[in-house]
Amino acid sequence: MFFRNLFGLFVIMLFLALVVGVLLMPRRGYQTPVDVREVEVEDVHKVETPFVGRMILPEASDIEVLENSAGRDMEQMARFLQGRAAGLHWLANEHFKKAWRHYRKRTTVPDIHARLILSVDSMGVFQVDSIMSDTDDMDLAAHLQDHIKKYWRYRRSTSGKTDFIVPFIWTSKY
Structure with a gap:
């Protein structure tokens, strides 16, 4: 009979050993170690320079206003144009690839200077009136x-339109 119930006695003894082990555990919980190293405080006011690629962004003083019958704030318009101009850096890639083929003997390719005459209507839609550039690349x-026609939109105004000239410069090197 003893050998017949040996497995049951083994399970009961194992359970009792487990209960005794749990009761004898220390009551204090696990304490997390304290890190005594100095923590570096980042400069909150540090401004990182954004990636603008090949573009030299237009400043507010570079924009020449021809007409502002919509009464738009040109400082806000300048910030808007800087943000949009930063996204134009990829447009000149094909031009510079073609230019490097012709200027292999030179060490650099000339930069592209362009002046755009833009108009923004009361709905905030940009229209390119004219592009003056020092390159003859029509593409x-x-x-x-x-x-510009597809992606640039500005806030609506009650009436009127805004015409201005914006200079853009694509540099040949990043």
Whole structure:
């Protein structure tokens, strides 16, 4: 009979050993170790320079206002144009690839200087009136005009429109 119940006695003894082990555990919980090293405080006011690629962004003083019958704030418009101009850095890639083929003997390719005459209507839609550039690459002008027409929108105004000239510069090196 003893051998027949040996497995049951083994399970009961194992359970009792487990209960005794739990009761004999220390009552204090696990204490997390304290790190005594100095924590570096980051400078909150540090401003990182954003990636603008090949673009030199227009400043507020660079924008020439031709007409502002909509009464738009040109400081806000300048900040808006800086943000949008930062996204134009990729447009000149094809131009510079073509230019490097012709200027292999030189160490650099000339930068692209462009002045755009833009108008913003009361709905906030940009229209490119004219592109003045020192390059005769018509593909660049077409891509630039299509990009501005498709993606650039500004806040609506009650009436009127805003016409201005904005300079853009694409540098040949990053």
